[in-house]
Amino acid sequence: MYQERASRLTGAVVWRRTLEDPAVRPARPVLPDGCMDLLWNEGRLLVAGPDTHAYVPGGRPRRWAGVRFRPGTASALLGVPAYELRDQRVELADLWPAARVRRLSARVAAAPDPARALEDIALERAAEAGPPDxxxxxxxxxxxxxxxxxxxxxxxxxxxxxxxxxxxxxxxxxxxxxxxxxxxxxxxxxxxxxxxxxxxxxxxxxxxxxxxxxxxxxxxxxxxxxxxxxx
Missing domain, CATH: 1.10.10.60 (Homeodomain-like)
Known part of the structure; x- marks a missing residue:
């Protein structure tokens, strides 16, 4: 099941997805869209880099939440050139200080709505980074x-x-x-x-x-x- 809504961060989308058993219904591919996402997956914080081809989620059924940033804006928020993340799913701790990511992970895990907690983090980071180009x-x-x-x-x-x-x-x-x-x-x-x-x-x-x-x-x-x- 997939749900999304417009974010309080201009141009972004907040979404949540529960992956079904792939033996019953294969996961639908995630298509290239020019965007990058901040992801939460059962205690992990990750970043979905820009895709040049379809990405098919795998593994056991999982709950996901995410913030999909407007095209061209995520690189400045994350502090890393987008080409370094192309066609990858990367642990946020590989991009930001580990101690900071642990605090953020605990914050999202304790929140009643992980998607909204991710959105709050994105809004705070956007305020630090300033307006997009x-x-x-x-x-x-x-x-x-x-x-x-x-x-x-x-x-x-x-x-x-x-x-x-x-x-x-x-x-x-x-x-x-x-x-x-x-x-x-x-x-x-x-x-x-x-x-x-x-x-x-x-x-x-x-x-x-x-x-x-x-x-x-x-x-x-x-x-x-x-x-x-x-x-």
Whole structure:
């Protein structure tokens, strides 16, 4: 079971999930979305780095809670370049002082709602780190609107190499990969809203439905119908 809500931290999402027995129902893949998460898992605090392909939770049934940060903002809050965490789930104690993480872990474990306790921690860290870089927000907006990477760089007053470096630090990968991830999420949102596959593909910025199908296979490791449970 999965539930989410908007966070008090601007642009973030607070979520909780109970994984069912994988022998009964396999866990659904977590798709690339340009985001990073602060996670709680039965006493452990972890960070989910930026994904470039689908991540499938494994192991025995577990309870999870998390805060999913707005794309491009988690790196500054965590104090580590996003590319160092790409395609990884990392113990928070590997990034922050162990004593601090032990205190935070005990705090979350004692809370009646671990998800809200995580959200409080995220809000406190955001207050320490200061406001996010507005350029990153403009970058995400432009790429999510389907604007070409070169035109986006020009509009932001950045050279191609400078844009690539900024993206690696904030998102974990370059602007072209970020654009692909955001485009996939646009297409999936349209399909889930009932828009036919072919129309969703074109409206999201793909050449056609086969182009969307190839991207789903590459980024999600499955077919569109299987991904949406329509097989």
């Amino acid at each position: 507005p350029l990153l927000g403009r970058l995400v907006t432009a790429l999510d609107a389907g604007r070409p990477v070169a035109a986006t760089a020009d509009g932001l007053g950045l050279g191609a190499r400078q844009l690539h470096r900024r993206c690696l630090s904030a998102f974990g990968y370059g602007p072209k990969t970020l654009a692909r991830v955001l485009r996939l999420q646009r297409a999936l949102a349209l399909v889930r809203a009932g828009v036919p596959f072919a129309e969703s593909a074109v409206r999201a910025g793909y050449a056609d439905q086969p182009h969307l199908a190839r991207e789903v296979r590459d980024l999600a490791g499955t077919t569109l119908r299987e991904l949406l449970g329509r097989g």
